[in-house]
Amino acid sequence: MTDQDLDAMIDAAARALGIAIQPGWRAAVRANLVVNLRMADAVLSFPLADEAEPAPVFTA
Amino acid sequence: MQDLAWGGATEIAAAVAAGTVSARAVTDAALDRIAARDGALGAFTDVTAERARARAASVDTDRAAGRALGPLAGVPFAVKNLFDVAGLPTRAGSAINRTRAPARRDSVLVERLERAGAVLVGALNMGEYAYDFTGENWHDGPSRNPHDTTRMSGGSSGGSGAAVAGGLVPLALGSDTNGSIRVPASLCGLFGLKPTFGRLPRSGSFPFVASLDHLGPLARNVADLACAYDAMQGPDASDPGCAARAAEPVAGRLGAGIGGLRVARAGGYFRMGLTGEAEAAVAAVCAALDVAREVELPEAARARAAAYLITATEGAALHLGRLQRQAAAFDPDVRDRLIAGAMVPAAVVAQAQKFRRWYRDAVLAVFAGVDAVIAPATPCAAPLLGQKTFLLDGVELPVRANMGLYTQPISFIGLPVVAVPVAGALPIGVQVIASPWREDVALRIAAHLEAMGVARAQRPEGW
Numbered sequence: 405m406t407d408q409d410l411d412a413m414i415d416a417a418a419r420a421l422g423i424a425i426q427p428g429w430r431a432a433v434r435a436n437l438v439v440n441l442r443m444a445d446a447v448l449s450f451p452l453a454d455e456a457e458p459a460p461v462f463t464a
Numbered sequence: 465m466q467d468l469a470w471g472g473a474t475e476i477a478a479a480v481a482a483g484t485v486s487a488r489a490v491t492d493a494a495l496d497r498i499a500a501r502d503g504a505l506g507a508f509t510d511v512t513a514e515r516a517r518a519r520a521a522s523v524d525t526d527r528a529a530g531r532a533l534g535p536l537a538g539v540p541f542a543v544k545n546l547f548d549v550a551g552l553p554t555r556a557g558s559a560i561n562r563t564r565a566p567a568r569r570d571s572v573l574v575e576r577l578e579r580a581g582a583v584l585v586g587a588l589n590m591g592e593y594a595y596d597f598t599g600e601n602w603h604d605g606p607s608r609n610p611h612d613t614t615r616m617s618g619g620s621s622g623g624s625g626a627a628v629a630g631g632l633v634p635l636a637l638g639s640d641t642n643g644s645i646r647v648p649a650s651l652c653g654l655f656g657l658k659p660t661f662g663r664l665p666r667s668g669s670f671p672f673v674a675s676l677d678h679l680g681p682l683a684r685n686v687a688d689l690a691c692a693y694d695a696m697q698g699p700d701a702s703d704p705g706c707a708a709r710a711a712e713p714v715a716g717r718l719g720a721g722i723g724g725l726r727v728a729r730a731g732g733y734f735r736m737g738l739t740g741e742a743e744a745a746v747a748a749v750c751a752a753l754d755v756a757r758e759v760e761l762p763e764a765a766r767a768r769a770a771a772y773l774i775t776a777t778e779g780a781a782l783h784l785g786r787l788q789r790q791a792a793a794f795d796p797d798v799r800d801r802l803i804a805g806a807m808v809p810a811a812v813v814a815q816a817q818k819f820r821r822w823y824r825d826a827v828l829a830v831f832a833g834v835d836a837v838i839a840p841a842t843p844c845a846a847p848l849l850g851q852k853t854f855l856l857d858g859v860e861l862p863v864r865a866n867m868g869l870y871t872q873p874i875s876f877i878g879l880p881v882v883a884v885p886v887a888g889a890l891p892i893g894v895q896v897i898a899s900p901w902r903e904d905v906a907l908r909i910a911a912h913l914e915a916m917g918v919a920r921a922q923r924p925e926g927w
Contacts, residue, residue: 417807422788429791429800436804439865440776443769444812450766450819458817459824459877460675 405441410434468493469631470923473539473688476634477581480523480538487523487538491516491583494540498585498632501927506607507617507626509545510552510587516540519583534581535691535715541635544621545587546594547571547679548668556670557590557620559603560786560793571668572703573637573679573696580695585633588623592795594639594672595779595802596620597647597867598847602795606849609652610924611890615846618651618867620644624682625652631927635692639669640678642771643841643871646895649682649883650841653891653922655689655910656682660900661878662707664693665700673778674705675817676771676875684921686911689882690715693903714904718911725905728757730839730897733764734870737856739844745886746840749894752918753909759834762826764873770816770823771876772865776805777813797864824877831899836909840870841883841893870895882906884919891922 405413414433418425425433468476468490479485495513502508523538543549546556548567555561569575574584589607591598599622600606607622609615610630617626621638625648628636638645640658649656657680664679671677681692697711729750738746749755761767780787780802783794787806791799830837843856843866853860856869874881874895880903883893896913898905913919 413807418803421784421806423784423791423803423806425803426792429796429803432796432800433803436776436801437807440773440804440808443772444808446766446769447773447812447816447819450763450815450822452815452818452822456818457821458814459820460817 407434410437469497471634472685473536473634473683474691476539477535477537480527481533483527487520487583488517490538491520491540491585494585494633501630502632504608504613505610505626505630506605507588507623507630507632508542508586509555509589509604509623510549512549512584512586516583516585519578523581523583534579536577536695537581539582539635540585540633541577541582541637542584542586542588542627542633543574543637544590544624544639546590546639546670547574547587547637549574549584549587552587554670556594557592557601560790561670569668572665572700576696577692582635588627588636590623591620592798593783594620594641594644595798596864597643598622598864599625599648600849608849609846610927611653612846615848616651618648618846621648621682624648625654628652628654628682628684629921629924634684635688636682637679638682640680640875641673641676642775642875643868645680645682646841646871646881646883646893647867649885650893651846653885653887654682654684655686655885655921656680656883657689657693657903658875658881659693659903660880662705663903664696665703665706667700667702671782673775675774675778678875686718686907686914687715690718690907712904714907717904718907720908722753722909722912725835725909726833727753727755727836727838727909728759728834729755730761730837731758732760733873734839737843737869738840741845741888741892742840742843745892745894746838748886748918749884749913750838752913752916753838755838757834759830759837761830761873763823766819767823767873767876768869770819771872773808773812773816776801777808780805820876827877828899835898835905837897839874839895839897841895842867843869845888845890845892880906882910884910884913885921886918887920887922
């Protein structure tokens with residue numbers, strides 16, 4: 405994603421979440437989001453079976 | 465007792481039980497050391513002097529009356545300030561939490577240690593909301609490394625590391641979500657135990673990431689670590705993450721040696737990015753244990769990524785209301801990471817939790833062939849306070865997020881680990897990792913390394 409894409413994502417998500425991001429915070433939020441999305445690529449690119457269970461198991 | 469500042473917890477308890485020294489004298493000495501020396505370390509945020517003196521007096525009264533004393537009788541200890549301490553707001557390293565009502569009771573682990581005779585003397589500095597590997601705190605200042613006070617203690621249990629390595633107390637509690645006991649243990653040259661996920665109850669502690677949070681002790685020797693761990697074991701229904709598992713005491717089995725244990729070194733991911741001092745420490749431990757095998761924990765880099773994302777997103781969910789209402793009151797580094805965590809798509813988190821189970825199964829398959837795995841605890845010894853980046857394999861990376869490179873893939877699946885210190889110009893730790901519920905194996909190996917002199921908590925010069 406370009407910086408413009410990231411800023412659009414940050415603006416939309418911040419509005420949806422009700423977080424007011426000050427101008428001075430944006431560069432650091434963007435840098436952290438870039439790391440998160442890179443980590444997300446690593447997780448999402450790993451093939452898992454449809455039947456794979458998540459780690460936490462709720463017990464009623 | 466010759467040296468109350470560097471005496472171990474079990475040594476103090478034995479002296480108190482024998483009447484060589486009173487619990488009150490031990491406590492007064494600890495309070496005096498904190499008053500005289502903590503200004504240079506920044507380890508304590510609260511000192512509970514009145515409570516400590518009363519508790520110590522009751523231990524002495526019990527002894528005078530001939531009542532049985534606990535295994536930690538008269539031992540001063542302190543806890544990271546995310547543990548509830550009756551009468552104090554549980555600040556968890558933040559400014560925001562200081563307006564909370566004071567805790568009405570102690571956390572369960574504080575209660576259990578005091579039931580064993582220990583004496584709480586205060587609460588300890590930490591990185592804000594435990595999202596930290598440096599030991600620096602935006603509001604209270606850094607906790608400093610007693611081996612060099614211009615250097616990091618490591619985080620987020622930085623005050624716990626500084627207080628024990630600086631001889632202020634022989635025992636402290638910390639929390640470890642991604643490495644926050646093991647990193648300060650490594651940088652401060654201490655033994656640290658991160659038990660199996662679900663072993664010790666987290667009841668009465670301020671959370672960070674419910675999927676990954678662990679609590680545990682830091683100490684200067686293995687016997688103290690095991691004694692404190694034994695005193696804290698056992699189920700507690702008020703923590704849904706705590707296993708319904710009876711206590712399995714280990715302190716009496718530390719001298720069993722390592723005969724018959726199969727130990728291997730972690731290869732692949734755990735050999736990348738190591739500085740010379742980290743490689744030398746791992747090599748020394750492996751040589752002492754006659755390790756001839758190397759194993760690979762498959763997909764460790766991806767495991768770290770998944771742990772990173774679960775942390776970022778669960779942490780963001782925990783703090784969302786505060787980010788909406790009081791974002792400017794956070795440590796800026798924590799705030800900006802949490803905001804970015806809130807923006808990660810939910811599908812990623814669901815996949816990370818599925819991958820977590822896959823990875824657990826894959827790593828347990830490795831443990832079918834070994835009893836313990838040796839890995840570095842941190843990529844380097846203590847960085848300078850304020851240092852933002854370091855070079856690993858020639859790549860410049862942020863310190864704050866990357867000190868836990870080697871700890872994150874292990875806590876991600878809740879394996880028990882003892883971080884053992886290797887002495888040097890600056891100390892550095894090595895992880896002894898066992899399979900789930902086998903803290904006894906990791907502690908036996910740590911005790912063996914200590915007996916050989918390979919692992920030891922070196923007394924900092926001048927402390």
